[in-house]
């Protein structure tokens with residue numbers, strides 16, 4: 244089994260990556276091949292809508308996405324952790340997602356070459372707590388996972404609001420355990 248874990252926060256020990264790490268830890272003991280990507284460490288240029296992926300089904304931009312495309316294709320599970328930034332995701336994570344337009348073009352115009360079927364998982368943390376605050380991210384991530392041939396439901400995510408308030412101990416034992424249980428469920432589903 245192959246897991247690609249994409250960390251969207253510039254803070255490697257922040258709330259979202261801490262939750263994500265607990266999820267990843269369970270895969271380590273299951274003997275999974277794990278690739279972790281911190282998007283802020285990567286050289287990923289924005290999509291310029293050049294149209295090459297529409298006509299020729301490849302991306303001509305030479306950067307770290309060349310390798311990441313292959314990892315996305317082959318992963319059985321793709322997990323994304325992200326803070327909420329202006330009700331969406333941080334720009335560097337959005338850049339990676341936009342560069343996956345190549346998969347959208349393949350899915351719609353060259354469907355013989357789809358990434359292998361996979362499971363998507365999301366962790367999103369946010370400073371405040373307001374109505375429908377995660378709806379933008381959920382819509383975006385659902386669209387992304389659908390494009391790369393990943394199943395994803397609202398049971399496959401952990402959304403943690405209110406990290407700005409009160410004490411630093413926001414990542415409580417309970418939420419950490421929830422993250423571990425989520426990975427156990429995903430591992431069981433994949434290996435069954």
Ligand SMILES: Cc1cc2nc3c(=O)[nH]c(=O)nc-3n(C[C@H](O)[C@H](O)[C@H](O)COP(=O)(O)O)c2cc1C
Nearest residue numbers: 252257258259326327328329330368369370371406
């Ligand atoms: C640029 C920026 C934009 C943010 N936008 C929002 C927002 O729209 N809504 C919100 O509730 N919190 C917002 N926050 C707070 C973060 O989502 C919150 O602190 C999050 O838990 C940080 O996660 P991390 O520790 O994994 O980086 C923002 C923070 C930054 C730096």
